[in-house]
Amino acid sequence: MNDVIIILLVSFAALLISNTSIAVAIALSTWLCLIASDLEATYVVANRMASGIDSFALLAIPFFILSGILMGKGGMARRLIDFAGACVGRFPGGLGYVNTLTCMLFGSISGSAAAAVSSVGGFMIPEMKRKGYPNEFNVAVTTTAATTGMMIPPSNIMIVYAVASGASIGAMFLAGILPGILTGLAIMVVCFIYTKRKGLAAGERSSFAEIVKTFSRAILSLLLIVIVIGGILGGVFTATEAAAIAVAYSFLLAVVVYREVKLADMPSIFIQTGITTAVVMLLIGASSGMSWLLTIENIPREVSAFMLGISSQPIIILLCINLVLLAVGTFMDMTPAVLIFTPIFLPVAGELGISEIHFGIIMIANLCIGLCTPPVGTCLFIGCGVGKTSIAKVTPAMIPFFIAMVCALLLITFVPFLSEFLPSFLK
Numbered sequence: 194m195n196d197v198i199i200i201l202l203v204s205f206a207a208l209l210i211s212n213t214s215i216a217v218a219i220a221l222s223t224w225l226c227l228i229a230s231d232l233e234a235t236y237v238v239a240n241r242m243a244s245g246i247d248s249f250a251l252l253a254i255p256f257f258i259l260s261g262i263l264m265g266k267g268g269m270a271r272r273l274i275d276f277a278g279a280c281v282g283r284f285p286g287g288l289g290y291v292n293t294l295t296c297m298l299f300g301s302i303s304g305s306a307a308a309a310v311s312s313v314g315g316f317m318i319p320e321m322k323r324k325g326y327p328n329e330f331n332v333a334v335t336t337t338a339a340t341t342g343m344m345i346p347p348s349n350i351m352i353v354y355a356v357a358s359g360a361s362i363g364a365m366f367l368a369g370i371l372p373g374i375l376t377g378l379a380i381m382v383v384c385f386i387y388t389k390r391k392g393l394a395a396g397e398r399s400s401f402a403e404i405v406k407t408f409s410r411a412i413l414s415l416l417l418i419v420i421v422i423g424g425i426l427g428g429v430f431t432a433t434e435a436a437a438i439a440v441a442y443s444f445l446l447a448v449v450v451y452r453e454v455k456l457a458d459m460p461s462i463f464i465q466t467g468i469t470t471a472v473v474m475l476l477i478g479a480s481s482g483m484s485w486l487l488t489i490e491n492i493p494r495e496v497s498a499f500m501l502g503i504s505s506q507p508i509i510i511l512l513c514i515n516l517v518l519l520a521v522g523t524f525m526d527m528t529p530a531v532l533i534f535t536p537i538f539l540p541v542a543g544e545l546g547i548s549e550i551h552f553g554i555i556m557i558a559n560l561c562i563g564l565c566t567p568p569v570g571t572c573l574f575i576g577c578g579v580g581k582t583s584i585a586k587v588t589p590a591m592i593p594f595f596i597a598m599v600c601a602l603l604l605i606t607f608v609p610f611l612s613e614f615l616p617s618f619l620k
Contacts, residue, residue, distance in 0.1 A: 197490055201226045201483075215526050215569075216472075219479040219533075223486050238482050245481025245532075246474050249433060250356050254349050255470040256436030260417075260443040261303035262462055262469075267447025267454050269414040270312040273298045276411040279404045288324055289384030292317045292331070293338040297377045300342015302417050304349050306564055309339035310572050314579040328580055329590040330387065336576035336587075337594040338380050340561035343527070344373030347421050347439065350527050350557055352432065353477065357484075357535040360549045362432035363425040367615035368550045370422075372558060372605045379597040387593070413446055426618065473528060480532035488536055497540045507545045511606055514538055515559055522563020526571070530560055547609070554612040558602045565591060565598075 204225045208218035220238060227234035273295045281290040292313065300309035314335040321331040343350050346366035355362040420442060421435045430438065447454040454462070487493065500510050518538075521530050535556065542552040564572040567584055573591075577584055605611055 197226045197230055197486075198492065200229050201486070209524065215529060216475045216479045219476075219483050219529055223479070223482045226486055241482035241485045242478030245478045248356050250352060250362060251474075251477065253352050253362070253433040253436035254473055255466060256433075256440050257304045257347055257349055257352075258469050258473070259462070259466040260436065260439040261305050261308055262465055263440070263443040263447045263454060264303050264414065264417070265299075265305075265308050265312050266458070266462065267443065268451045269302065269411075269446070270295070270299055270316065272407075272411040272414055274313065274316060276404075276407040279407040288317070288321045288326060289330075289334050289388060290381050292321065292334045293341075293377055293380050293384065296335060296338035297341045297345060297373065298415065300339050301345035301347070301373070302414060303342065304347050306339040306343050306561070306572050307575055309342050310335055310575045311579060313339070314576055318576075318580045327590070328582055329587045332576045332580035332582060332587050333590040333594050334380065334384060335579075336565050336570075336572045337591070337598060338377065339572050339576075340564050340598075341373045341377045341380075343561050343564075344369035344376065344554065344557055346370065346418070347432075347436070348557075349473070350531060350560075351553070353528055354531050354535060354553045354557065357532050358539055358549045358553060360553055361616075361619070364550050364616040364619055365553055366422060366425060366432065367619065368554050368612045369557070370615055371611045372554050372601070375604060375611060376558070376561070376598060376601040379601040380594060383593045383597045413450060417442055476526060476528040477532060480529035483529075484533050484536050487533065493537045493540050496537050497544060500541050501544055507547075508607070510541065510545060511547075511555075514541065515555070515602065515606060518556060518559035519562060522560045523566045524569050525563070526569065527557075527560045527564070530563075531556060548613065550616055551609045551612040555602075555606050558605050562595065562598050562602070565595070 201222050205218055205222040208221060209215070213221070220242070223241075224234045224238050227237050274291065277291045277294040277298070278287075281287055281294060295313050295317065296309045299313050300306055303309060303312075314332070318328070318331045318335055321334075322328050342348070346369055348366070348369060351365040351369060352362055354360065355365050417439060421439055424430045424435050424438065425432055448456065500513060503513065504510060518530075518534065521534060525533075535553075538556070539549060539552060542549070542555075547555075564570055567573060567588070573584060573587070577587055580587075
């Protein structure tokens, strides 16, 4: 290991321990390495950060963020909860299934796991507690289920991965559907086992008319997924254009149809969108600089040679990659993790005959688990805040869900069909 990489690792770890924000820690550690390499550090870091966000594809991110905020404030969560409750609420422990299904739908439409935890959890966690479900279990269900929205399109992290890897955004969107559903079903299995053991009663059985009624109220929200995916699949518009269409559609629903967002609310929504976009772009820019540094230091080539030297068995190497990504996800946000580790591990995946689409879903599935784990688990912190509990109390309840998500991850890793079947229709 050369001196530059040692400086990078030590400085980055020290900055994280000192509670420096992740974007600043990445940029500063890269800057220190460039100084050690006798390069014009300030100019190079600024240049790489600017070029890192100079991508037309990234224009989709602020559009999807704005669309997600509009849908979150526009009354969509309540309608999806009613529809999910009518469909699966009748079964024993049905509120766990309702929570999971709603998080899958809302997370995918909003493109944000954090938004799913706060919006869905704000209603479902107290409601489940009122029906006799332990509060820690309720938080665990919501926190883990919300991450499925990062795999079910549209997803901002898939856009980031597509930019980093050169993969098609449309193909990535399609690739995440089946793995996202699989993960949601794994979480529902845990809910089933738990509620059977606890003997929790079933909810009221909904009539067919009630299911139709709730579906009719939710269908306009659900159509957003159909419009985005259908338009991309049919070649009607690109992913970036789809993001702009999603904004127009969500604005129409929130302001005109549902009337839960007023025009006077729009300035604050635009400000919130700008702040969130700025955070994401800062992470992308800083991570692009570190990724460039790792590339010029030949780290991807060295890592590839090292891992291929460990074993000639693809299973062993994939398990090693998964372990590393699971560890990375516990202390690093998804965006910088994707931008930094995609150039490192994608060449290894290529040597094993794994497509960039399949590898992208493997990486995202790993990092979704990290959203639920301390010390940096964004969804875990939000879930504990909504549920008015602590991480220490929730963690034991999270363990069965972690096991379920890891089982789903292993299936996603070793069954390429799940990731590659739907994208094959684009060819």
